[in-house]
Amino acid sequence: xxxxxxxxxxxxxxxxxxxxxxxxxxxxxxxxxxxxxxxxxxxxxxxxxxxxxxxxxxxxxxxxxxxxxxxxxxxxxxxxxxxxxxxxxxxxxxxxxxxxxxxxxxxxxxxxxxxxxxxxxxxxxxxxxxxxxxxxxxxxxxxxxxxxxxxxxxxxxxxxxx
Amino acid sequence: xxxxxxxxxxxxxxxxxxxxxxxxxxxxxxxxxxxxxxxxxxxxxxxxxxxxxxxxxxxxxxxxxxxxxxxxxxxxxxxxxxxxxxxxxxxxxxxxxxxxxxxxxxxxxxxxxxxxxxxxxxxxxxxxxxxxxxxxxxxxxxxxxxxxxxxxxxxxxxxxxxxx
Numbered sequence: 001x002x003x004x005x006x007x008x009x010x011x012x013x014x015x016x017x018x019x020x021x022x023x024x025x026x027x028x029x030x031x032x033x034x035x036x037x038x039x040x041x042x043x044x045x046x047x048x049x050x051x052x053x054x055x056x057x058x059x060x061x062x063x064x065x066x067x068x069x070x071x072x073x074x075x076x077x078x079x080x081x082x083x084x085x086x087x088x089x090x091x092x093x094x095x096x097x098x099x100x101x102x103x104x105x106x107x108x109x110x111x112x113x114x115x116x117x118x119x120x121x122x123x124x125x126x127x128x129x130x131x132x133x134x135x136x137x138x139x140x141x142x143x144x145x146x147x148x149x150x151x152x153x154x155x156x157x158x159x160x161x162x
Numbered sequence: 163x164x165x166x167x168x169x170x171x172x173x174x175x176x177x178x179x180x181x182x183x184x185x186x187x188x189x190x191x192x193x194x195x196x197x198x199x200x201x202x203x204x205x206x207x208x209x210x211x212x213x214x215x216x217x218x219x220x221x222x223x224x225x226x227x228x229x230x231x232x233x234x235x236x237x238x239x240x241x242x243x244x245x246x247x248x249x250x251x252x253x254x255x256x257x258x259x260x261x262x263x264x265x266x267x268x269x270x271x272x273x274x275x276x277x278x279x280x281x282x283x284x285x286x287x288x289x290x291x292x293x294x295x296x297x298x299x300x301x302x303x304x305x306x307x308x309x310x311x312x313x314x315x316x317x318x319x320x321x322x323x324x325x326x
Contacts, residue, residue, distance in 0.1 A: 104242020120240040134204055138240040160240050160247065161298065161313030 026150070027107045030115055030143055033150050034102050037062040038121075041088075043098035056088035064144055064151045071139070071157045097126040113145040118158065197223050199243065199322070207300030207311060208248050210279050211235070212324075220246065224323035230254075230296060232268075235324040238298065238315050246321055247311060249298035250277065255317075259297050261286035280304025289314075296320065 040059045047055075060081045069078040075091075078084050092098075105119045121139050126132045142154040173179045194200060203216040212218070212235075220237040230236055230251055237246035252275075253259035253268050260266075264281045266273045284307040291297060291314060299312040 103244050104240070106241065118241045120242060120245045122245065136240060136245050158241075159313075160238065160319065161249075161311060161315055162295070 026109070026115070026145070030107055030117060030150050031105060033062065033143070034105065034117065034119070034141065037152070038100045038102050041098065041100040043092050043095045045097050047092065049093070052092040053089055056085050056092060059088050060085040062152055064146060064153045067153050069155045071137070071155060094128060095125055096128050096130070099124045115143045115150070117141045117143065198326075201237065201246070203248060206302055208235070208250070209302040211277055211301045212248060218324055219326065220322045220324060221326060222322035225320065230320055230323070236298065237321040237324060238319050239321050243321060248324065249300055249312070249315070251296050252299050253291055253297040255291050255293050255295055258288060258290050259286070260288040264303065277301045278303055282306060294318070
C-alpha cells in the first residue's frame with residue numbers, strides 16, 4: 001500500500017520521458033532556438049542605445065548570413081544580417097517596451113537540413129509616445145541547418161484572411 | 163452534524179476524492195479543448211458588440227452538424243487554436259459581395275447591418291467567394307479599411323461560433 005504513490009509517480013515520469021523522446025531532437029532544437037529568438041526581441045524599459053545595438057546584433061545572430069524577411073507593413077523587406085541588425089536597432093529605438101511570443105508552433109521538415117515552422121507571433125508594444133498596441137500575425141519561418149546548428153533563413157507573413 | 167473542515171474538503175477517503183477531482187479535471191480539459199473554449203477578447207475590431215477584456219466562449223460544436231451562417235460571429239484560427247480572430251460572417255460561399263461607401267451588397271442586394279455603429283465609407287471591390295470561402299469583417303468599421311483585419315476565410319479556419 002505504501003509503495004503505490006511512488007509507482008504512480010514513477011509511471012508519470014516514464015510517460016513524460018517517452019513523450020520527450022518521441023519529439024525528434026531537431027524539432028526540440030528548433031523550438032528552443034525560436035523561443036530564445038523571441039526573448040531577444042523583447043525590449044525592456046529604459047533601454048540604452050548600446051544595449052539596443054547589442055540586442056539587435058544578438059537577434060541577427062539567429063539568422064543565416066543571407067536571410068530574408070518579408071513580413072509586410074510596417075517592416076520593409078530585409079535581406080542579410082546587416083540589414084536585419086540595422087532595422088532591429090531602428091525598431092527598438094521607436095519603442096519604450098515590447099514583449100514577443102511565438103505560439104502554436106508546427107514544425108515540418110523539408111529535408112534533414114531544412115524545416116518550415118508555422119506559428120502565431122504575438123507582440124505587445126509600448127511606443128515612445130506611451131501608446132500600447134497588441135498585434136498578432138500568422139507566420140512561416142524557414143530554418144536551415146548549418147554545421148549542426150539551426151538558423152533562420154526566411155521569415156514571411158501568412159495571410160490568414162485572404 | 164459533526165462534520166469537520168477536513169471531511170468537508172476531502173471527504174471520507176482522500177484517494178476517492180483525488181480520483182474524482184482528476185476525473186472532473188479531465189472532463190473540464192476535454193470540454194475546453196474540443197467543445198467550449200474560453201477566450202478573452204483583445205482589440206477593438208468587434209466593438210461595440212465585443213470589447214477588450216470581455217470573457218467569452220468559442221462554441222466548437224456549433225458547426226458539427228450545420229454550416230456557418232450569415233451574421234454569426236466566429237473565431238478564425240491562426241497557426242493554431244490558442245489565438246483567433248473574432249469576426250462576423252457577411253457573405254457565404256459562392257456569393258458575390260461588394261462594399262460601396264460603406265454599404266454592403268450581397269448578390270446585388272443591400273444588407274442591413276444593425277450591429278455596425280461606426281461606419282466609414284469603405285470600398286471593397288466586387289468579389290465572388292469560392293466554395294469554401296466566407297467573407298468576414300469586424301463590427302467596428304469606423305477606421306480606414308486598410309487598418310481593419312478583414313477578408314476571406316477558408317472553412318477549415320473557422321473554429322466555431324462565439325457564445326453558447
